[in-house]
Amino acid sequence: MVITTKRAPAPTAQTQLKIKTGAVNRLVKEREIYVKEIADQQVRVEEYHQRAVNETDANKRKTYDADLRKQNEVLEETVQMVPHMERRIRDAMQDLENLVLAMKDNIEDVGALASAQEAIAAAGNVVPSSKAM
Structure with a gap:
């Protein structure tokens, strides 16, 4: 007996855009x-x-010193996340820009295109695009 499963259809360009x-x-x-x-x-x-x-x-001072060291560690880890997030934003923004360029002439959902362009602009305000780097 062969068991087959149905695969979900590949996402449409409109779905990918969203x-x-x-x-x-x-x-x-x-x-x-x-x-x-x-x-x-x-x-x-x-x-x-x-x-x-x-x-x-x-004794309390030792405890406070230990707490202070831990809070500094948390701060350092959080600071390190910002450049990581900026790289992820640049990558996602580039993917979205490429998709918008590929779809620009045959887009069915003008609202989705406008939302995509707004998202690209918002991301561009947060991090410079890879082209500017």
């Missing part, structure tokens, strides 16, 4: 979240630093 547009928008938002988290984490590190500096009890 998927890639959504991906670019999501990556831009993720980058914004990381940037905001960096600012929040810097405040947190400063608070832990002040606690450690102001503490007179040696």
Whole structure:
């Protein structure tokens, strides 16, 4: 007995356009979240630093110092994510630009094309395109 499974049909160009547009928008938002988290984490590190500096009890100070080191590690990891996200945005933006160029003459959904172009512009505002680099 042979078991066959049906494969989902290949996504249409319109579907690919919507998927890639959504991906670019999501990556831009993720980058914004990381940037905001960096600012929040810097405040947190400063608070832990002040606690450690102001503490007179040696045992509590050791705890605060350990907490401060951990918060600095978290800050460093978060800072490292921004360039990573920017590379992912550039790659996704390039894919979307290529798809838009390929579809420009025979696009059925003008709204999807406009959304894609808006996503490309938003991504371009966040990171320079690979052409500019």
